[in-house]
Amino acid sequence: FLSVYFFFAMEVPALGWFQNFVSGWLAGATARTVVLPLDVAKIYQQVGDGEEGALAVCRAVVAEDGAAGLFKGNLDGILRIPLYSYSQWYTCLLLARAAGDEPSPVIRWLVVVAGGLVATILTYPIDLLKTRRTVARAPPPAVRCPCCLLATAARDL
Secondary structure, eight states: OHHHHHHHTOOOOSSOHHHHHHHHHHHHHHHHHHHHHHHHHHHHHHTTOOOSSHHHHHHHHHHHHOGGGGGTTHHHHHHHHHHHHHHHHHHHHHHHHHHOSSOOHHHHHHHHHHHHHHHHHHHHHHHHHHHHHHHOSSOOHHHHSHHHHHHHHHHHO
């Protein structure tokens, strides 16, 4: 949505920063929760621990972990949303202002790309944490706290 908004409009909305922050977080959290079972299926297939097809993976997860297994990692994802969205939004906002009143389509595209790049770099550790928690069957003690998990992930690199 941000990409389309900035690409075509390049305008700053009339809402205050806090209203933008809260409304973006709530919208993102709702969307994330609705599509999370498919994300869990995707992660299981990416790590090679999934059945053929998303529905088969979802059935296997429900059989093993119950319906709550389809929502593993949701809290990490919901906590990642404000940092990702706001850093993307703020980067795009600053660059759009710096680009002037009538930037070319290429400049608009670069503004959106830079916003996504900054947001991805800032939230990568949280995304890694979410992925590891999603695929962890019975988490060992080192996986229980986020700091321990990030330290383990850094050692693995």
